[in-house]
Amino acid sequence: MKKKIIILTIVLSLMFTAFSGCIDETAPDANAQSNPEEKTEDTVANQYDSNDILYQVSTINALLEGVYDGDTEYGTLKQYGDFGIGTFSGLDGEMIELDGEIYQVKADGVAYPVNDTTTTPFAAVTFFETDTRKNISEPMNMTLTEEYLSEMMPNKNIMYGIKINGTFEYVKTRSVPKQEKPYPKLVEVTKNQPTFEIEQVNGVIVGYWLPAYVDGINVPGYHLHFINEDRTAGGHVLEFDIIEGEVEIDNTYDFFMDLPESNDFQDVDLSSDKASELEQVEK
Ligand SMILES: [Zn+2]
Numbered sequence: 001m002k003k004k005i006i007i008l009t010i011v012l013s014l015m016f017t018a019f020s021g022c023i024d025e026t027a028p029d030a031n032a033q034s035n036p037e038e039k040t041e042d043t044v045a046n047q048y049d050s051n052d053i054l055y056q057v058s059t060i061n062a063l064l065e066g067v068y069d070g071d072t073e074y075g076t077l078k079q080y081g082d083f084g085i086g087t088f089s090g091l092d093g094e095m096i097e098l099d100g101e102i103y104q105v106k107a108d109g110v111a112y113p114v115n116d117t118t119t120t121p122f123a124a125v126t127f128f129e130t131d132t133r134k135n136i137s138e139p140m141n142m143t144l145t146e147e148y149l150s151e152m153m154p155n156k157n158i159m160y161g162i163k164i165n166g167t168f169e170y171v172k173t174r175s176v177p178k179q180e181k182p183y184p185k186l187v188e189v190t191k192n193q194p195t196f197e198i199e200q201v202n203g204v205i206v207g208y209w210l211p212a213y214v215d216g217i218n219v220p221g222y223h224l225h226f227i228n229e230d231r232t233a234g235g236h237v238l239e240f241d242i243i244e245g246e247v248e249i250d251n252t253y254d255f256f257m258d259l260p261e262s263n264d265f266q267d268v269d270l271s272s273d274k275a276s277e278l279e280q281v282e283k
Contacts, residue, residue: 051127053254054159054208055080058265061216063087063122064274064281066183067264074102075116077125080256083161085207085225086123088114091189092178094236096206096227097125103227105235107177109196111227121260124208124218128161130248136166142240145247146222149209152249157211159252162224164205166245171198171226173235190281195238202229205237209249215275217257219282238283 057072068091077084082100087093093106095114102114132152140148145164153160174193207224214220227234259265 051129052252053080053256054124054126054161054252055256055258056124056218057086057120057258058122058260059217059257059270060122060219060278061270061274062260062265062268063091064186064277065268065270066179066185067260067262067268068121068179068183069262069264070119070121071260071262072120072123072258073116074114074118074120077120077123078102078116081125081127083128083163083206083250084123084125085223086120086125087176089119089121090178090180091121091176091183091186094173094175094225094234095120095123096225096234098204098206098227101231103231103234105173105175105225105227105233107175107194109173109175109194109233109235111232111234126161126250126252128163128248128250130163131251133246133248136164136242136245136247139169139241139243142237145240145242149222149247149249152247153209154251159211159214159255160209161250161252162205162207162209162222163248163250164224164242164245165248166202167243168201168203168245169199169241169243170239171201171203171237172196172239173198173226174238175235185277186281187277196233196235198226198228198233203227203234204229205240207237216270216273219278223282236282 069089084097086095088104093104096103103111104114105111174195176189176193203226205224205226209222210218210220212220224237226237
């Protein structure tokens, strides 16, 4: 948000400067441009609800290509959201952010706390504000729950934060082991991914449903991570059966991308379609 405000402030300031060169400097209305920066920031702030922004680091296709080192710190990401999913530099596990706390589920399936200086090569966060909430009062599998959630979405052209808090009969998750350079592609790493089956557990599923047009940038459709109630276990969700609980969605209208300044990101070829690789790594 800050970056966007600053960029717009600069652009609009330049416009003011250019425009003021064309008009009579002695015009009585010169007062209107006495403090353009203040005025611009007000305008931008009014235009965007900062809680409704999905803030993303890098692109999913860069991750698929093995760009596993990031330059954005989690301390910075916390300023842009209290809720989200992602991974860690070196592809060191699955990230869950819930209520402003960040957890790292490593390849042993255990959730660890995360320092603010830890960096990420790919993550997406938002400030979760519930727009629609519904109870789950009878057992549902993952497919039925996703259909239930889909019916809560007013349309399929915006982005949605998804939160499912409940008692689960079964949750199957996976994580990914930390990689060493030269980094293999993600599709190679997930061939040997450790999976975990957690039974009779309370916890929260955190994630997104994103429209098809994010293809190449993020994951179209559902992308869900899990953290148990004790905040000790979780991972990237492969399957679940929920007994009861509640589902919440956050309708999200704004999107911000923070692209890495690293050479790895700048040199990688992101021009090809990787939809089938993405399909493989998400399962
Ligand atoms: Zn994931």
